[in-house]
Amino acid sequence: MKKHSATLSTLGIFVILAAAAPWLVGDGGVALLFEVLLMLTMAQLWNLLAGYTGLVSMGLQCFVGLGGYTTIFAANTFSVSPYWVLPLAPLVCGLIGAVSAPFLFRLRDAYFSISTWVFAEVVAMLVFITPGLGHVTGMTLETAREIDYETFLLANFWIAAALAAGVVTGIFALLQSPLGLGLLSVRDDDVAAASIGVNVWRNRFIAYVAAAAGCGLAGGISFMAALFITVTTAFDLNWVVAMIFTVIIGGIGTLEGPIVGVAIYYGIRALLTNVFALSGSWYLVTLGAIAVITMLVAPRGIWPFIRDRFGIELLRVSRKLVDDLPHAETNAITSKTTANSRFLDYGSD
């Protein structure tokens, strides 16, 4: 399979670059890339929800914060290295995502978005008033002192790189599977999808729990590296604002979109704050202006705009009807929807 070898070689190049990064870009570069990779992970997860299942969440910061608190609290409580308890972050977040989803899914569209934000605020406030979680002063990761700082930085970077690669590959693989086809159909028209036998609720549930767990892990890594956590930074609305920004600028509902968006997000920051020495608020004004212009000129985002102009497709998840589809189940769905090719080949309209 040509497609698979291309994917594997891309992954291989990423692994080599990530492994060599400390020698290629130095400590400052590694610190920046660490941030970029975590942002990319979160943006891909927001995109999985909003771009593929139509769940526009404004509350993913809830899981970023919970992941951070879980990791630091567990490491301090059990007096172990944070790496041992890091898996708890996605576990706790996935669980809370799974428990809250049936309630949040009762609400649709904008109501869902607003309720996820309210949910995040409630969780933040509960963490704030729970004794033993630091209240206003926050919590410091005490067990990190035993680890050599240089090693700690590098290890964190590699974990973040692995997470980003894992999430992108995972979503890529998911979208190629029958379940992914179901997700794409839910995105395009949930009523039509349901009518041909796609379990809309289950697809959304899986995507939501995956996004919760993924954001939890990203939050855990982020705050483990920061060595310190407070409610204001952990449950900051800006987490989800950044995810939304990168995805809509780059291109919602595409795998490449968030990558382009994250590159622009950090590229503009470097340009404005380092080269032009402007303040952070001018940076955000610029980002806002880019988002507004993107919405007016290329509302599907920069990546789809470029792709349609030049016909490039890097991580192809759209399906052509002539393809020899490997799964019987996929074929069954395909044959029912041949009348509407846009349904399957989303990329070319």
Added chain:
Amino acid sequence: MGWTGTIVNGVLLGGLYGLFGVGLALVFGVTRIVNIMHGEFIALSAFIALGVSSLLPDVHPLVLIMPVVIVSFALGYALQAVLVNRSMRLPDPLAPLLLTFGLSVIVRNLMIEGFGVNPRHIRQGDFGQLSIDVFGIPVGVLPVVTLMLAVTLFVILQLLLRRTELGRIVRATADNAEIVRLMGVRPASVYNIVMGLSFALAGVAGLMLALRTTFTPFSGVERLLISFEVVVMGGLGSFWGAMLAGIALGVAQLVGLRLNPNSGFLYANLVFFAFVMLRPNGLFGTRQ
């Protein structure tokens, strides 16, 4: 101050919350746009009111309503005409939401650059602190005025929509924008007016907020959440629903703060959740 006082003050605070939400409910009801900028505009109006009051220092704060309403209406009208209508032509329903999202980030950060992040307040003599005694409960004059103003504006809005030519056109456009075209109405012009009205209401809310408390460029985000909750609880496009939702949130917040001074908006958020789980379409949502 006993529990009765807490509840009375919660109801009065609810008047302000209802005012936050009603403009958003209007736009949502007519254009189906979730205007993320609404909160930023409430904060911006507070700054506009501050600017006007420093130009006219001897004028009673409540007289500021007129200039604030006019400026806000013009801004809302222009915003809809220049930017939002463009994005509404696109097939993607997310486009206007994301457009206002981008605008909200621009407006907030321009306010940070222009006005700084220190809390501001409007100098207004002792009007903000005035309080009267009703059956032994001290009640602030300003909150009472706010609630009365909110109710008055709701009545005016209701009359405007139910009894006038413009109101009929707005309601018809909300029901079916394609059909009103056949009757010679341009939906885009209707949306301009609706956004103008929504901004005017947000402007009044911002003014009342500025009179009540200190504010910063960050005040908008918090108010956006309250506005959202009011709209969702009240039901689509329902103004009395918005008013009652505001009151429910105001009472829940003050009762919650009395139970636990650290809880902030927690109890109001919990009331919101309990409510939407029981009635996912809002208080008066079944009508639409």
